[in-house]
Amino acid sequence: MAASGPLQLTLGIIKPSVAAHQPHVQEIMQTIKRRGLEIVRSKRIHWQEREAEEFYGEHRGRFYFPRLVQHATSGPFVALALCAPDAIQRWRGLIGPTHVYKGQWEKPETLRARYGLSDTRNGFHGSDSPESAAKELSQVFENWDTTWWIDQRNKGVEFL
Numbered sequence: 146m147a148a149s150g151p152l153q154l155t156l157g158i159i160k161p162s163v164a165a166h167q168p169h170v171q172e173i174m175q176t177i178k179r180r181g182l183e184i185v186r187s188k189r190i191h192w193q194e195r196e197a198e199e200f201y202g203e204h205r206g207r208f209y210f211p212r213l214v215q216h217a218t219s220g221p222f223v224a225l226a227l228c229a230p231d232a233i234q235r236w237r238g239l240i241g242p243t244h245v246y247k248g249q250w251e252k253p254e255t256l257r258a259r260y261g262l263s264d265t266r267n268g269f270h271g272s273d274s275p276e277s278a279a280k281e282l283s284q285v286f287e288n289w290d291t292t293w294w295i296d297q298r299n300k301g302v303e304f305l
Contacts, residue, residue, distance in 0.1 A: 150230040150231070151230065151299055152228055152229065152230060152232070152295055152298050152299055153228070153229065153230065153231060153232040153233060153275065153278075153295070154185070154226055154227065154228050154232060154278055154279075154282060154291055154294070154295055155226075155227050155232040155233040155236050155271060155272045155278045155282075156224065156225070156226065156227075156270070156271070156272045156278055156281040156282050156285060157177070157182075157224075157225040157226075157227050157236050157240075157269065157270070157271055158222055158223070158224055158225070158269060158270035158271075159173060159222060159223040159225070159268070159269060160216065160217070160222050160266065160267070160268050160269060160270065161216065161217070161219045161220035161221060161222050162216065162219075162260075162262055162266045162268060163260045163261075163268040163269070164189070164220070164221055164222045164223045165220055165221075169260060170223060173256060173260075176239070176256070177225070177227065177239070180235060180239050181229050181235065182227045182228070182229045182232060182235055182236060182239075183227065183228045183229060184225050184226070184227060185226050185227070185228045185294075185304070186224075186225070186226035186286050186289070187223060187224065187225050187226070188223075188224050188285075188286070189221045189222070189223055189224075190221060190222055190223075190224055190285065191218075191220065191221040191222075192217055192218050192222075193218065194214060194218055197213075197214045197217035197218050198214055199284070200217070200281070200284055200285075201213050201214060201217065209264070209265055212265040213265055216265055216266050224285045224286070226282055226285075226286060226289075226291075228295075228298065232278075233271070233272055233273070233274065233275065233278060236271045236272075237271045237273070238255075239255065239256060240255060240256045240257050240268075240269040240271050241255025241256060241257040241258055242255070242257065243257070243264065243267060244264050244267075245257055245258065245261035245262065245263060245264060245267050245268075246264075248261065256268060256269055257269055279291055279292070
């Protein structure tokens with residue numbers, strides 16, 4: 146991948162309501178690549194309640210937290226480590242607004258507008274900052290030194 150600036154990693158999640166449909170997942174993967182995001186790690190995960198509560202802990206106490214955890218544990222999801230200059234902004238732009246109805250009205254080409262079912266089952270997650278990305282990537286892809294990895298990639302090292 147040719148970089149126009151320092152590379153960045155972000156976590157992308159295709160949530161269970163979308164991940165259950167393999168043709169959608171394949172189409173989404175192609176869209177991700179066409180938009181200039183490199184998929185450098187991927188795995189299918191089925192979280193237990195404790196894992197989902199830990200991941201979404203910043204939302205604890207909010208009215209939607211139980212629904213968020215319930216959906217996150219309702220089936221397997223696809224976790225993606227995405228790499229590109231401005232990867233966080235690119236991925237968040239591709240998935241669109243958190244609120245599905247808003248995306249369908251204002252940004253109908255986004256993934257949430259196309260595949261989301263409701264605000265809780267909006268189909269996707271994206272890290273909102275470099276700090277969140279580092280934390281979330283370490284929760285999902287254990288034992289991966291993302292700081293070293295991105296430093297090596299910014300130096301031009303390619304990984305198979």
